[in-house]
Amino acid sequence: MRGRAALLAALGLGRHADDTGMRVLAAQLRFSDTVAPLRLGLNILGLLFLWRVFDDSTPASRLIGWSVAMLAAAAIAILLANRRRANAYAQPRTIDLHLLGVAGFAHGLLWAGAIWLFPRAGNPGELMAFWTLLSCVMVCGTITFAAAPLAAAAFLLPVALSMPVLFTVPEQESLRMLGIGYALGLVLGTVLFARLFVRQHSMSAQLEEKSEVVSLLLREYEEGxxxxxxxxxxxxxxxxxxxxxxxxxxxxxxxxxxxxxxxxxxxxxxxxxxxxxxxxxxxxxxxxxxxxxxxxxxxxxxxxxxxxxxxxxxxxxxxxxxxxxxxxxxxxxxxxxxxDKIAQLARFDPLTGLPNRSHLRDALDQAMAAAGERVPGCSFLMIDLDRFKAINDTLGHQIGDKLLTQVARRLRQICHETEFCGRIGGDEFGVVIPRVADEHAVAELSGAIIGALSAPYHVDEHTLYVGASVGSAMSPHDGRESEALVRSADLALYRAKGEGGGVHRAYEPQLHALAEERRLIELALREALEKDQLHVLYQPVVDAEGGCVVGFEALVRWTHPQLGPISPAKFVPVAEEARLIAPIGEWVLRTACMEAVNWPEDVRIAVNVSAEQLTHASFVAAVVSALSYSGLDPRRLELEVTESVFMSEGTGALKVLDQLLALGIHLSLDDFGTGYSSLGYLSRTRFNTIKIDRSFVVGASNNKAESLAIIRAVVTLADSLGMTTTAEGVETQAELDMVRRLGCRKVQGYYFGRPMLARDAGLLFPHHQRRSA
Structure with missing residues (x-):
């Protein structure tokens, strides 16, 4: 439809609706005006030809009149063309195309008039000369008006319609038809040419418009x-x-x-x-x-x-x-x-600037690939800071972060250029030794790392002390892939931490067996908690003088269906690592309270509480729930804690202990003297009982002066603070006599009874009426 509308507009039978159409109209007018001198020149030649041929047979007045009219029409056409040219075709109008058609029609009428004015019939030579001239005029007019079909048609149609006058005799019928057909063919050719002209100039106009847009965009792109x-x-x-x-x-x-x-x-x-x-x-x-x-x-x-x-x-x-x-x-x-910064962050630790875990693993992969099956191959050291968590908890993470940056600086100074150190995460670091000269070199570097990292640090106004533990593994014996080597070094580090820290331990094959055993115990322990495989035993606590039972300590035990009884020394540490100690502890608390309510009202039940339980905000609510559900008087419940709770003061453990005391619950400090003993602990929390560890009882029974002095000091301290003392692990009459002489108020041990089931504990009070279920 758009092509048809453009053609009609080019024919002068419609209006151009867009800028492209206006560009085509300007091209039509420009083309016609450009070839106008050619049309004028041909008309003048034709005029001279007519004077030459018909000056004898035609009156001079006719020739002069026709010539003046022809020259006037040509002059008017030239004036209009100059006017359009002076305007540079900036605002072309359809009426200009119509005026061009009028000019063509005027020229057509003049040549048609020549057919009527000039005699030919009597002279065949004049007729053929005139027809030849007329043919040339029609072709020239068609060419010069080709871009404007309306002007071409207006020029040719009067000439074509006058053909019967040119050929009047019957013998010239064929010439008459030839002349008419010739004129109409030229009109058709003009239309076809105009269609091609419009298409080509439309494309040119569009290309020019796009070129202008592109130029504008490029200019804006270049400048802005x-x-x-x-x-x-x-x-x-x-x-x-x-x-x-x-x-x-x-x-x-x-x-x-x-x-x-x-x-x-x-x-x-x-x-x-x-x-x-x-x-x-x-x-x-x-x-x-x-x-x-x-x-x-x-x-x-x-x-x-x-x-x-x-x-x-x-x-x-x-x-x-x-x-x-x-x-x-x-x-x-x-x-x-x-x-570059993103790449830096992807491969380096933002805090310390050391290579991060993934970068460290890449370095280990390269070292293992280079080492191959060489013995010894490469080695990997895993380093963990000792006591770092206590610094974070007490002084805050900002101080902890500054400490880590100093640790990283020292680690860089210790490691040689061939050794690759990085931060694994938290307070863990790693070192890759690409080529190990001998096994002693690994031990020497580990010792140097421990010594350097254990020296005091000065952070802000604080002097801080942390140690370091190192676990090492060496390829290919301890692992043929980087993941296996890291796992082996981690197991060695676990062993070093288990031995108290501050040491280096190399990987040994049995560590994998121990790790697998811990894994299986953890899986089984989770199942045991769900399937009620745990049970509670109760060990009597007696009065040292009278020998009567004043309480029991609740002890959790586990009997696996296939593995049989599993020692608490094995599963309790696993429960603490797997974060299972809290649910197990709450279950023991509820079970012990439910049983203790059946005993005489002067008999207490003691339940061990881990440091992790005290860090839970819900622990106090769990204790209140157990007392409420069982109906046990809070004064009959005694919670035993170890000195390790004081190493996590920032967790709010002391606040939890104060809340428990406010409920009327008794507190007992277990294993006093074996851990991080400090008299300051006793001044921060009002303990009711201090329990003396069996190691001191055995030492005192063997007349070791240190053990005797420690027990006397603890008893004296407890008496002065209004506390009682309980001696643990009494197994003989001699040990009982000894702790009595030293002033211990209560005694606990196999001499008075091993841990027993709840029903056996109830039998110790035959005259007490048990509460009905």
Missing amino acids: GSDWLWQTDAARRLQGVSARFAETLGLDPQQIEGLPLVQVLAGSAWEDGRFASGLHSLADHLKRRESFSNLVLPVEIGGRTRWWELSASPRHDDAGVFQGFRGVGSDVTTQRESA
């Missing part, structure tokens, strides 16, 4: 964008340097016009030839005349290195001759620095 355009000639020299490109280099366009592109980008490196790899790649692409994109290379600008990204394609002329390159460039320094 962060990128710029550049091009070279066939010799790889800069050509047509844009202001934006030169401004980015800090130069004037004239300074670099005609210089080799690589020279401009190389800067001072051009003299010594030490080009960056990116410049070499650019030179290769230019030499091979091949396209390239997103080529990043360093560029020296004002003594500083910037990063540019270039893309370009080769240019060729119509004959396929290489003309150079044209491309686009942009400054990607900011993106490059951001990418």
